[in-house]
Amino acid sequence: MIEPLPTPRLSRHRGVVLVGGQSPALVGRLADELAGPASRRLSTERERQPEPRPDLDPDLGPSPDPHTAVDTVHRLALDLAHDGAAVDIVASVEPGTPLRPTGLMLGALLDADLGLPDGRSLLQHVVSVVSAVDLAELVLGGVDDRFRAAEHVVELVEYATVVALADTDAVPAADRRTLERLLARLAPEAAVLPVDEVTRTSLATRGGAAHLGSAAGWMQALSEHTPDLAHDGTITTYVYRDERPFHPERLAAVVERTFAPGAVGTVLRSRGFTQFATRCDRVGSWSSVGQMLSLDPTSSPSWHPDSPHGQQIAFFGLDLDVATIRRELDSCLLSDAELLRDPAEWRDFVDPFPVWAAG
Missing domain, CATH: 3.40.50.300 (P-loop containing nucleotide triphosphate hydrolases)
Known part of the structure; x- marks a missing residue:
C-alpha cells in the first residue's frame, strides 16, 4: 500500500x-x-x-x-x-x-x-x-x-x-x-x-x-464600475476618458495654461494613461503630484487588445472645475478632420514633449 x-x-x-x-x-x-x-x-x-x-x-x-x-x-x-x-x-x-x-x-x-x-x-x-x-x-x-x-x-x-x-x-x-x-x-x-x-x-x-496591484485609488477610479465624478466634501475625483489621441502641441499649451495653480482648482494628484498622435504606437503614462507632471512611455503597445486606449486619467483635487478640465482636454484631441488623415502624417505634428526612449 x-x-x-x-x-x-x-x-x-x-x-x-x-x-x-x-x-x-x-x-x-x-x-x-x-x-x-x-x-x-x-x-x-x-x-x-x-x-x-x-x-x-x-x-x-x-x-x-x-x-x-x-x-x-x-x-x-x-x-x-x-x-x-x-x-x-x-x-x-x-x-x-x-x-x-x-x-x-x-x-x-x-x-x-x-x-x-x-x-x-x-x-x-x-x-x-x-x-x-x-x-x-x-x-x-x-x-x-x-x-x-x-x-x-x-x-x-x-x-x-x-x-x-x-x-x-x-x-x-x-x-x-x-x-x-x-x-x-x-x-x-x-x-x-x-x-x-x-x-x-x-x-x-x-x-x-x-x-x-490594483488597489491604488487611481486604478479603482479608472474601473468601468466606478463613477467618473465623485466628491467627499473635500476631495473631488474626476476621470477624463476619450478614445481619441491628443495633439501634443495643443496639450502642451493646455497643461501650461489650464493646470497652473488655481486655474481649475487645485489638482493634488492625477494618474492614468494617455496616447499622443505623434507616438500612437505607445501607451503613455500620465502622472502628476502637486504642481509636477510627468508624461512617460509604458511598456504597452497601443495596438495590443489589453492595452488602455486613448485617454484615461483620474484627477484628485480641491474645488476642481471639472467642466473646464473636460473642455480644455477635449480641445487637445484630434479633430474629425485630423482623424481622417493618414496616421503616418500625425508624426509631423509639432511635439514639444521630451522624446521617449525606444521601447
Whole structure:
C-alpha cells in the first residue's frame, strides 16, 4: 500500500510583512515593533544608510534595485519552508526602494513556490512609513522641481496596506485634514495611522497585500464600475476618458495654461494613461503630484487588445472645475478632420514633449 504524502502545514505560516519608507531609523524601529517573538526579523539593506540631510537634494542618486530586497526575502522564506519552520518574516527594505515592483515580484514568487492552500498570498502586508511634512510640502506646497521624490512618496502611500505617518504634529491642522481626505482617496484599502500607533494588532487582517496591484485609488477610479465624478466634501475625483489621441502641441499649451495653480482648482494628484498622435504606437503614462507632471512611455503597445486606449486619467483635487478640465482636454484631441488623415502624417505634428526612449 502506498502511503499518501503528508500535506504541508502551510496554514501555520504567518507570512511576510514588508516595511519601507523614507527614514532608515523609523523603518527599522517599526519593523522591530511589528516582529513578534517567533518572527524572523530581516533587513535587506546592504549597509546602514545615513539619515537624509535636509540640505541635500533627495532626488539625487539611483534608487535601490528592488531585486535585492526580493531575492533576500524570497531566499529566507524558501530556507525556512525547506527546514520545516513557519514562514514568519518581517523585512525592512532600504529607503528609496520602489515598493510596488518589490511587492509585486516578491508576492508572485512566494505564491508560486509556497502559496497557501486556501489561496491567500504569503505576502501579508506592505507597511509604508511616510513623513506627513514631506507629503504636505510635495502635494500641497506648490513644489515644482522634485518630481522623483514626490512620485516615490505617493507610491509609498498608494502601494501599502498600512500607511504609517510620521511628523503629523508638525503639519498645520487644516493641511492635516486635507491630507487625511486625500490619503483616503489615494489608498482606499489602506489603514492610515500615526507611526507610533502602528503595532502588531494593526496587521490583524491578513492577506491584503495580494490585492495591492490594483488597489491604488487611481486604478479603482479608472474601473468601468466606478463613477467618473465623485466628491467627499473635500476631495473631488474626476476621470477624463476619450478614445481619441491628443495633439501634443495643443496639450502642451493646455497643461501650461489650464493646470497652473488655481486655474481649475487645485489638482493634488492625477494618474492614468494617455496616447499622443505623434507616438500612437505607445501607451503613455500620465502622472502628476502637486504642481509636477510627468508624461512617460509604458511598456504597452497601443495596438495590443489589453492595452488602455486613448485617454484615461483620474484627477484628485480641491474645488476642481471639472467642466473646464473636460473642455480644455477635449480641445487637445484630434479633430474629425485630423482623424481622417493618414496616421503616418500625425508624426509631423509639432511635439514639444521630451522624446521617449525606444521601447
